Amino acid sequence: MSRFLSKRLNSLEPYVPGEQPHGKKYLKLNTNESPYPPSPAVLAAKNKEENLQLYPDPDAGLLSEVLAAKYKVNANQIFLGNGSDEVLAFLFQAFCDEDHEICYPDLTYGFYSVFAALFGLKRNEIPLKADFTIDLGDYAFCGKNVLIANPNAPTGLSLKREEIEQILKTNAEHLVIIDEAYIDFGGESSVSLLERYDNLIVVQTFSKSRSLAGARLGYAIASKEIIADLKKLKFSFNPYNINSLSMKAGTAAVLDEEYYCMCCEELIQTREKTKRALRELKFTVTNSDTNFLFAKPDGIKGEEYYLALKRHGILVRHFNTERIRDYVRISIGTPLQMDFFLEETKKILKGSKKMQEVIQK
Amino acid sequence: MSRFLSKRLNSLEPYVPGEQPHGKKYLKLNTNESPYPPSPAVLAAKNKEENLQLYPDPDAGLLSEVLAAKYKVNANQIFLGNGSDEVLAFLFQAFCDEDHEICYPDLTYGFYSVFAALFGLKRNEIPLKADFTIDLGDYAFCGKNVLIANPNAPTGLSLKREEIEQILKTNAEHLVIIDEAYIDFGGESSVSLLERYDNLIVVQTFSKSRSLAGARLGYAIASKEIIADLKKLKFSFNPYNINSLSMKAGTAAVLDEEYYCMCCEELIQTREKTKRALRELKFTVTNSDTNFLFAKPDGIKGEEYYLALKRHGILVRHFNTERIRDYVRISIGTPLQMDFFLEETKKILKGSKKMQEVIQK
Incomplete structure (x- = not known):
């Protein structure tokens, strides 16, 4: 820390992204990236953009405009960010303060608490139930802005649209932000609720289903008044926040719907197959609507399993957090990658069981 | 404005970027973009990047690392931002508060005051002298962080390295931020002072001399402690703030020094030639060390000249600010573009003088 840092930031605890391995090659199932490349049309579009001096x-x-057409809203209802992390940061900065607190589940995207700390807000974490589902009663008339990842990470579970609508109805004077980063893998989007609820903000990303994590593109869809607020903040922070290359790549991605639907379908099939296989190996696995599985191995601790997989050349994500310490989060790769993952998992479990028998004797 | 906006942001007055014309084609001399495309190596590098799903x-x-090698510092002394606007925003957020105020000239990059407002800081604007130069005495022992664009925009004037050193010496307990967006067009960089002053932060950009405004890349060079502070803030706001395509393009640009030196040399020649031509037309023109000229026409108001140029298909920047209302800021284009600009300027002046004679009769 330098002697110049503002005391406001002294106690910041930054977000820790999933490991990005340098050197050794791993099968990366730890940051929920798509196993599929962007579509050829996307690569062509970014190659064509050469006027980078402007x-x-x-x-x-x-x-x-292309996003607005896809979601059947007006273009002035769309706000683009340098990844959905930036969109979320702007949402915290624009709409939350001591008079407008924000609450979210205790087990969810870890960045929400980092944003709360950054903007000097209270961490209002509402515990999920023992089965990791949301108790809707906790959010009814809660007197705060509400932020829910739907489907949720790392649990993979989602709420139905009518459940989101209950939260919207009972919090009409507060914002309800639905982070739909994983929506294209099975959940019900809340976008259609925008027609009736001006307190709704839907956040989506190009990083998961659209295979563009490297391009950094996220967006909010909301009323034009809310979007105007976000733009005002953006034009006070970083007006040119979306670079020309990502803009072109993103536009082509939205237009190439067929390719991405195909990728999502294959991924969902692979997820379901992997889930069944893990359950056969006595894992506890939630019913994920995302591009990852949240799974607890039988007879081996979460951290031990995570470390063993790493030794076997596979990275998954382990959270050293009380309620989920025995779980790991496994991003879904290609069918071949998941076969390899399952093979290595079997070896690890076998080794672990042998060890236990040895210890017990 | 939505009914949800935090009152902290109610009174924000966002930065207004230079006009980005849609539809009609203009000769754009209004946003200090480079008239030269990125080098072929840069275009090849961004085309080669296809792993955008990661x-x-x-x-x-x-x-x-390549920036560190170029500036003869360590890689942990470099902080990358999504354009230098983001770097500057982070500097305000990390190092300025009610106990650490910041001051800067009254006539400078208009975004500084927007940042001050965004982060709830007092606007300490120190007037430039009548000839638009900085009075160094104003900054000696000023008891605040200091922010100076060197060379300055829109005046084009620069301080010598030894003058910057005076500011550093007399403000050892405060940060001195030197915004060197235009440094490659003639000024003396302060980077070499980093060895001796741990209160110095130099900010540079890829948007001007490196022809990459569209890629959004800026950076700070400072002590490793200051850079660690900036990273802590970044990892609490948007960890993946630099996309893969811009990262590759920027790396190639730093390595292709020869191309960019050539572009800068040609631009400087064009600037000097244009300056002489304008002075022959009785313009008052400052001695710019940048890729633009700050010029006051004779016998025609600044706004009138700006509007006349626009009618003639040329965009320049006019600031409706008291002390500089009679000036315009003219980005330097290619030699051919500046010939066209001078031809049209002659027509405008001729028309304007005829008008005056008519009025006087």
């Missing part, structure tokens, strides 16, 4: 469109007009 | 390196390791 500033990008600060309003991201064309990309906003 | 997150980028959140530490921007390779790009930090």
Whole structure:
């Protein structure tokens, strides 16, 4: 720490992203990246963009328009960010303060608490039930802005649209932010609720189903008034936040719906197959609507399993957090990758059971 | 404004970027973009990057290393941002508060005051002298963080390295931030002072001399402690702030020094030639060390000249600010573009003088 840092930031505990291995090659099942490359049309679009000496469109007009057409809203209801992390940061900064607190589940995307700390807000974490589901009663008339990842990470579980609607109805004077990073893998999107609820903000990303984590693109869909607020903040922070290359890649991705639907379908099949296989190996596995599985191995601790997989050349994510310490989060790869993962898992379990028998004798 | 906006942001007045024309084609001399495309090596590098389904390196390791090698510092002394606007925003957020105020000239990059407002800071604007130069005495022992664009925009004037050193010496307990966005067009960089002053932060950009405004890349060079503070903030706001495509393009740009030196040399020649031509037309023109000229026409108001140029298909920047209302800021284009600009300017002046004679009769 330098002697110049503002005391406001002294106690910040930054977000820790999943490991990005340098050197050794791993099968990376730890950051929920897509195992599929962007579509050929996307690669062609970013290759065609050569006028990089010019500033990008600060309003991201064309990309906003194709997104608006896809979601059947107006372009002035779309706000683009440098990844959905930036969109979420702006949401905290624009709409939350001591008079407008925010609450979210205790087991969810770890960044929410980092944002709360960054903007000097109270951490209002509402415990999930023992089975990791949300108790809707906790959010009814809660008197705060509500932030829910739907489907949730790392649990993989999702709420139905009518459940989201209950939260919206009972919090009409507060914002309800639904982080739909994983929505294309099975959940019910809340976008259609925007017609009736002006307190709804839906956040989505190009990093998962659209295979563009490297391009950094996320967006919010909300009322035009809320989007105007976000733009005001953006134009006070970083007007040209979306670079020209990502803008072109993103536009092509939205237009190439067929390719991405195909990828999602294959991924969902692989997820279901992997889930069944893990359950056969006596794992506890939640019913995930995402591109990952949240799974607890039988007879081996979560951390031990995570470390063993790493030795076997496979990275998954382990959270050293009380309630979920025995679980790991496994991103879904290609069918071949998941076969390899399952093979190595079997070896690890076998080794572990042998060890236990040895110890018990 | 939505009914949900935090009152902290109610009174924000966002930065207004230079016009980005849609539809009609203009000769754009209004946002200090480079008239030269990125080098072929840069275009090849971004075309080669196809693994966009993976997150980028959140530490921007390779790009930090090539920059460190160029500036003869360590890689842990480099902080990369999504454009230098983001770097500046992080500097305000990390190092300025009610106990650590910041001051800067009254006529400078307009975004500084927007950042001050965004982070709830007092606007300490120190007037430039009548000839637009900085009075060094104003900054000696000023008891605040200091922010100086060197060379300055929109005046184009620069301080010598020894003058910057005076500011550093007399403010050892405060940060001195030197925004060197235009440094490659003639000024003296302060980077070499980093060896002796741990209160110095130098900010540079890829948007001007490196022809990459569209890629959004800026960086700070400072002590490793200051850079660690900035990273802590970044990892609490947007860890993956640099996308993979811009990272590759930027790395190639740093390595292709020869191309960019050539572009800068040609631009400087064009600037000097344009300056002489404008002075022959009785313009008052400052001695710019940047890729633009700050010029006051004779016998026609600044706004009138700006509007006339626009009618003639040329965009320049006019600031409706008291002390500089009679000036315009003219980005330097290619030699051909500047010939066209001078031709149209002559037509405008001729028309304007005829008008005056008519009025006087």
